[in-house]
Amino acid sequence: MTKPVIVRTHLSLFVRDPEASAEWFADVLGMKITARGPQWVFLSFGRKHHDLALIRAEDGAQQGGLGLQHYGLEIQGDVDDLRRLYGMLLSKGVKVVKTTDHKIGFGLYFEDPDGNRFEFFAETITDDEEGQRVLGEHNAPSEPVELDPLYT
Numbered sequence: 181m182t183k184p185v186i187v188r189t190h191l192s193l194f195v196r197d198p199e200a201s202a203e204w205f206a207d208v209l210g211m212k213i214t215a216r217g218p219q220w221v222f223l224s225f226g227r228k229h230h231d232l233a234l235i236r237a238e239d240g241a242q243q244g245g246l247g248l249q250h251y252g253l254e255i256q257g258d259v260d261d262l263r264r265l266y267g268m269l270l271s272k273g274v275k276v277v278k279t280t281d282h283k284i285g286f287g288l289y290f291e292d293p294d295g296n297r298f299e300f301f302a303e304t305i306t307d308d309e310e311g312q313r314v315l316g317e318h319n320a321p322s323e324p325v326e327l328d329p330l331y332t
């Protein structure tokens with residue numbers, strides 16, 4: 181049987197106001213708006229035509245207990261780069277939820293204007309095979325850790 185070979189992914193989110201959210205994603209994640217429709221805006225991290233689609237939700241839509249828990253974005257760089265992004269988020273008034281030690285790296289969780297959760301993560305184990313082994317061995321830990329934001 182044929183197996184899917186996934187090359188890249190994109191995420192599509194319901195939001196209250198696609199245009200306002202698109203501005204937020206452009207500002208906070210450095211994304212570029214690549215396309216628009218009557219009820220949606222598409223954005224790119226810079227290479228692909230779109231990595232994120234923002235679709236207008238129905239009036240009165242609320243965050244629920246099912247569905248997306250978070251979308252993780254592996255950053256280029258190390259923990260100090262993650263701390264700089266932490267400072268950037270706080271400077272922009274972004275709600276930061278928590279910072280965690282995953283044994284294979286550190287996670288910094290934050291929310292978009294509709295409460296969708298995202299994670300910047302900085303890998304401390306860069307070898308993928310080693311990362312899989314360590315994550316499995318430690319049962320995918322998510323320990324609270326204090327990270328100091330950097331404002332440089």
Ligand SMILES: [Fe+2]
Pocket residue numbers: 250251252287299
């Ligand atoms: Fe994650």
